[in-house]
Amino acid sequence: MTYSNYTPDDQAVWQLLFSRQMAQLPGKASQAYLDGITATGFRADRIPDFERDLNPRLQQLTGWRVQAVDGLIPNRDFFELMANRNFPATTWLRQRNQLDYLPEPDMFHDTFGHVPMLSNQAFCDFLAALSQIALHHIDSEEAIAMISRLYWYTVEFGLIREGDQLRIYGGGILSSPGETTYSLFSLEPQRIPYAVETLLKTPYIIDHFQEQYFVIESFEQLYQSVSQIEETLESLLVS
Numbered sequence: 001m002t003y004s005n006y007t008p009d010d011q012a013v014w015q016l017l018f019s020r021q022m023a024q025l026p027g028k029a030s031q032a033y034l035d036g037i038t039a040t041g042f043r044a045d046r047i048p049d050f051e052r053d054l055n056p057r058l059q060q061l062t063g064w065r066v067q068a069v070d071g072l073i074p075n076r077d078f079f080e081l082m083a084n085r086n087f088p089a090t091t092w093l094r095q096r097n098q099l100d101y102l103p104e105p106d107m108f109h110d111t112f113g114h115v116p117m118l119s120n121q122a123f124c125d126f127l128a129a130l131s132q133i134a135l136h137h138i139d140s141e142e143a144i145a146m147i148s149r150l151y152w153y154t155v156e157f158g159l160i161r162e163g164d165q166l167r168i169y170g171g172g173i174l175s176s177p178g179e180t181t182y183s184l185f186s187l188e189p190q191r192i193p194y195a196v197e198t199l200l201k202t203p204y205i206i207d208h209f210q211e212q213y214f215v216i217e218s219f220e221q222l223y224q225s226v227s228q229i230e231e232t233l234e235s236l237l238v239s
Helices: 008-022 031-039 050-061 075-083 107-119 121-136 141-156 177-185 196-201 219-224 226-238
Strands: 065-069 086-090 159-162 165-168 190-193 212-216
Touching: 008 107, 008 177, 031 107, 050 065, 050 107, 065 075, 065 107, 075 086, 075 121, 086 107, 107 121, 121 141, 121 219, 121 226, 141 196, 141 212, 141 226, 165 177, 196 226, 212 219, 219 226
Parallel strands: 065 086, 159 212, 190 212
Antiparallel strands: 159 165
Protein backbone atom coordinates (compact mmCIF):
# COMPACT_ATOMS: atom_id res chain seq x y z
CA MET A 1 0.00 0.00 0.00
CA THR A 2 1.33 3.44 -0.88
CA TYR A 3 0.86 6.27 1.57
CA SER A 4 -1.71 7.99 -0.63
CA ASN A 5 -3.98 4.93 -0.29
CA TYR A 6 -4.65 5.60 3.38
CA THR A 7 -8.20 6.91 3.76
CA PRO A 8 -9.47 9.53 6.22
CA ASP A 9 -10.92 6.63 8.22
CA ASP A 10 -7.49 4.96 8.34
CA GLN A 11 -6.06 8.19 9.72
CA ALA A 12 -8.87 8.29 12.30
CA VAL A 13 -8.19 4.69 13.36
CA TRP A 14 -4.48 5.50 13.77
CA GLN A 15 -5.37 8.53 15.88
CA LEU A 16 -7.67 6.44 18.08
CA LEU A 17 -5.06 3.69 18.58
CA PHE A 18 -2.20 6.14 19.10
CA SER A 19 -4.06 8.33 21.59
CA ARG A 20 -5.38 5.36 23.55
CA GLN A 21 -1.92 3.87 24.01
CA MET A 22 -0.09 7.12 24.67
CA ALA A 23 -2.55 7.88 27.47
CA GLN A 24 -1.31 4.90 29.44
CA LEU A 25 2.36 4.45 28.43
CA PRO A 26 4.00 7.17 30.57
CA GLY A 27 5.25 5.43 33.69
CA LYS A 28 4.98 2.04 31.96
CA ALA A 29 7.05 2.26 28.76
CA SER A 30 10.83 2.43 28.87
CA GLN A 31 12.36 5.88 28.66
CA ALA A 32 14.14 4.86 25.46
CA TYR A 33 10.79 4.11 23.86
CA LEU A 34 9.20 7.38 25.03
CA ASP A 35 12.23 9.30 23.81
CA GLY A 36 11.90 7.44 20.51
CA ILE A 37 8.30 8.55 20.05
CA THR A 38 9.56 12.14 20.07
CA ALA A 39 12.73 11.49 18.06
CA THR A 40 10.88 9.71 15.25
CA GLY A 41 8.26 12.45 15.03
CA PHE A 42 5.24 10.24 15.69
CA ARG A 43 1.96 12.16 15.84
CA ALA A 44 -1.57 11.23 16.80
CA ASP A 45 -3.09 12.94 13.78
CA ARG A 46 -0.97 11.38 11.04
CA ILE A 47 0.05 7.85 10.08
CA PRO A 48 3.85 7.85 9.72
CA ASP A 49 5.06 8.19 6.14
CA PHE A 50 8.09 5.86 5.97
CA GLU A 51 9.92 7.46 3.07
CA ARG A 52 9.14 11.15 3.52
CA ASP A 53 9.23 11.53 7.30
CA LEU A 54 10.32 8.48 9.23
CA ASN A 55 13.36 7.09 7.43
CA PRO A 56 15.26 10.38 7.17
CA ARG A 57 14.93 10.76 10.95
CA LEU A 58 15.94 7.16 11.71
CA GLN A 59 18.94 7.25 9.40
CA GLN A 60 20.26 10.32 11.17
CA LEU A 61 19.68 8.74 14.59
CA THR A 62 20.97 5.17 14.18
CA GLY A 63 21.48 4.43 10.48
CA TRP A 64 18.32 2.32 10.30
CA ARG A 65 15.28 2.61 8.07
CA VAL A 66 11.84 1.01 7.86
CA GLN A 67 11.19 -1.23 4.85
CA ALA A 68 7.55 -1.64 3.81
CA VAL A 69 6.53 -5.29 3.31
CA ASP A 70 3.20 -6.88 2.42
CA GLY A 71 2.85 -8.85 5.65
CA LEU A 72 4.64 -11.76 7.26
CA ILE A 73 7.73 -12.62 5.22
CA PRO A 74 10.03 -15.69 5.11
CA ASN A 75 12.71 -16.00 7.80
CA ARG A 76 15.59 -15.46 5.38
CA ASP A 77 14.07 -12.24 4.01
CA PHE A 78 13.25 -11.01 7.51
CA PHE A 79 16.74 -11.52 8.91
CA GLU A 80 18.49 -10.28 5.76
CA LEU A 81 16.60 -7.00 6.01
CA MET A 82 17.50 -6.52 9.67
CA ALA A 83 21.11 -7.59 9.25
CA ASN A 84 21.29 -4.69 6.78
CA ARG A 85 19.56 -2.36 9.25
CA ASN A 86 16.17 -2.35 7.55
CA PHE A 87 13.20 -3.04 9.83
CA PRO A 88 10.35 -4.81 7.97
CA ALA A 89 6.93 -3.27 8.64
CA THR A 90 3.64 -3.96 6.97
CA THR A 91 1.54 -1.05 5.72
CA TRP A 92 -2.01 -2.38 6.18
CA LEU A 93 -3.91 -0.98 9.16
CA ARG A 94 -6.59 -2.71 11.20
CA GLN A 95 -10.22 -1.62 10.92
CA ARG A 96 -12.45 -0.25 13.65
CA ASN A 97 -13.89 -3.69 14.46
CA GLN A 98 -10.33 -5.01 15.02
CA LEU A 99 -9.07 -2.46 17.54
CA ASP A 100 -8.27 -4.97 20.28
CA TYR A 101 -7.34 -8.18 18.48
CA LEU A 102 -5.69 -9.20 15.22
CA PRO A 103 -4.55 -12.67 14.08
CA GLU A 104 -1.36 -11.16 12.62
CA PRO A 105 0.55 -7.90 13.08
CA ASP A 106 -0.62 -4.75 11.29
CA MET A 107 1.23 -1.49 10.76
CA PHE A 108 0.19 -0.11 14.16
CA HIS A 109 1.92 -3.04 15.85
CA ASP A 110 4.95 -2.91 13.56
CA THR A 111 5.31 0.86 13.55
CA PHE A 112 4.01 2.18 16.86
CA GLY A 113 5.16 -0.91 18.76
CA HIS A 114 8.66 -1.24 17.34
CA VAL A 115 9.93 1.77 15.44
CA PRO A 116 10.51 4.18 18.37
CA MET A 117 13.03 1.68 19.78
CA LEU A 118 14.99 1.97 16.52
CA SER A 119 16.20 5.34 17.82
CA ASN A 120 18.28 3.51 20.48
CA GLN A 121 21.72 2.56 19.14
CA ALA A 122 22.46 -0.37 21.49
CA PHE A 123 19.08 -1.93 20.76
CA CYS A 124 19.62 -1.50 17.02
CA ASP A 125 23.08 -3.05 17.20
CA PHE A 126 21.59 -6.02 19.05
CA LEU A 127 18.96 -6.51 16.33
CA ALA A 128 21.52 -6.43 13.54
CA ALA A 129 23.90 -8.81 15.32
CA LEU A 130 21.14 -11.26 16.23
CA SER A 131 20.02 -11.26 12.61
CA GLN A 132 23.55 -12.09 11.46
CA ILE A 133 23.54 -15.11 13.78
CA ALA A 134 20.16 -16.17 12.39
CA LEU A 135 21.41 -15.95 8.82
CA HIS A 136 24.38 -18.13 9.70
CA HIS A 137 21.90 -20.82 10.85
CA ILE A 138 19.05 -20.04 8.46
CA ASP A 139 18.79 -23.61 7.16
CA SER A 140 18.48 -25.10 10.66
CA GLU A 141 14.88 -25.20 11.87
CA GLU A 142 16.07 -25.93 15.39
CA ALA A 143 18.38 -22.91 15.47
CA ILE A 144 15.79 -20.54 14.01
CA ALA A 145 13.24 -21.79 16.54
CA MET A 146 15.61 -20.94 19.39
CA ILE A 147 16.49 -17.53 17.95
CA SER A 148 12.78 -16.83 17.48
CA ARG A 149 12.21 -17.53 21.17
CA LEU A 150 14.90 -15.07 22.17
CA TYR A 151 13.52 -12.47 19.74
CA TRP A 152 10.01 -13.02 21.10
CA TYR A 153 10.98 -12.55 24.73
CA THR A 154 13.10 -9.47 24.04
CA VAL A 155 12.04 -7.47 20.96
CA GLU A 156 8.37 -8.43 21.20
CA PHE A 157 7.71 -8.98 24.91
CA GLY A 158 10.73 -7.67 26.79
CA LEU A 159 10.79 -5.74 30.06
CA ILE A 160 13.64 -3.56 31.33
CA ARG A 161 14.53 -2.42 34.83
CA GLU A 162 14.91 1.34 35.10
CA GLY A 163 15.99 2.31 38.61
CA ASP A 164 13.78 0.25 40.89
CA GLN A 165 10.89 0.04 38.41
CA LEU A 166 10.00 -2.35 35.60
CA ARG A 167 9.29 -0.77 32.24
CA ILE A 168 8.25 -2.11 28.81
CA TYR A 169 10.32 -2.10 25.63
CA GLY A 170 8.79 -5.03 23.72
CA GLY A 171 6.65 -3.95 20.78
CA GLY A 172 4.09 -6.69 21.30
CA ILE A 173 3.27 -5.25 24.70
CA LEU A 174 3.55 -1.58 23.77
CA SER A 175 0.91 -1.92 21.05
CA SER A 176 -1.51 -3.85 23.31
CA PRO A 177 -3.62 -1.95 25.88
CA GLY A 178 -4.41 -5.09 27.86
CA GLU A 179 -0.91 -6.55 27.99
CA THR A 180 0.64 -3.18 28.85
CA THR A 181 -1.06 -3.31 32.25
CA TYR A 182 -0.94 -7.10 32.64
CA SER A 183 2.82 -7.39 32.02
CA LEU A 184 3.70 -4.96 34.80
CA PHE A 185 1.00 -5.37 37.43
CA SER A 186 -0.65 -8.79 37.17
CA LEU A 187 0.35 -11.35 39.79
CA GLU A 188 -0.04 -14.20 37.28
CA PRO A 189 3.12 -14.12 35.09
CA GLN A 190 6.68 -14.73 36.21
CA ARG A 191 9.22 -11.97 35.66
CA ILE A 192 12.64 -13.55 35.19
CA PRO A 193 16.11 -11.99 34.84
CA TYR A 194 17.47 -12.13 31.29
CA ALA A 195 19.37 -15.39 30.78
CA VAL A 196 20.40 -16.43 27.28
CA GLU A 197 20.15 -20.21 27.61
CA THR A 198 16.80 -20.00 29.37
CA LEU A 199 15.35 -17.80 26.63
CA LEU A 200 16.62 -20.06 23.86
CA LYS A 201 14.90 -23.02 25.52
CA THR A 202 11.60 -21.40 26.54
CA PRO A 203 8.67 -21.86 24.10
CA TYR A 204 6.34 -18.92 23.71
CA ILE A 205 2.59 -18.56 23.27
CA ILE A 206 0.78 -16.47 20.68
CA ASP A 207 -2.92 -16.71 21.56
CA HIS A 208 -3.02 -15.15 25.04
CA PHE A 209 -0.96 -13.03 27.40
CA GLN A 210 2.49 -14.36 28.26
CA GLU A 211 3.11 -16.64 31.23
CA GLN A 212 6.60 -15.21 31.77
CA TYR A 213 8.52 -12.07 30.90
CA PHE A 214 12.30 -11.67 30.86
CA VAL A 215 13.85 -8.55 32.36
CA ILE A 216 17.01 -6.87 31.09
CA GLU A 217 19.03 -4.32 33.06
CA SER A 218 20.00 -2.21 30.03
CA PHE A 219 20.04 -2.29 26.24
CA GLU A 220 23.81 -2.51 26.43
CA GLN A 221 23.32 -5.80 28.28
CA LEU A 222 21.33 -7.09 25.30
CA TYR A 223 24.01 -6.12 22.81
CA GLN A 224 26.84 -7.42 24.98
CA SER A 225 25.10 -10.81 25.20
CA VAL A 226 25.43 -11.42 21.45
CA SER A 227 28.62 -13.49 21.74
CA GLN A 228 26.99 -15.55 24.49
CA ILE A 229 23.93 -16.11 22.29
CA GLU A 230 26.16 -17.39 19.50
CA GLU A 231 28.19 -19.67 21.77
CA THR A 232 25.16 -21.04 23.63
CA LEU A 233 23.26 -21.68 20.41
CA GLU A 234 26.19 -23.64 18.97
CA SER A 235 26.44 -25.65 22.19
CA LEU A 236 22.72 -26.49 22.24
CA LEU A 237 22.75 -27.53 18.58
CA VAL A 238 25.46 -30.14 19.13
CA SER A 239 24.20 -31.45 22.47
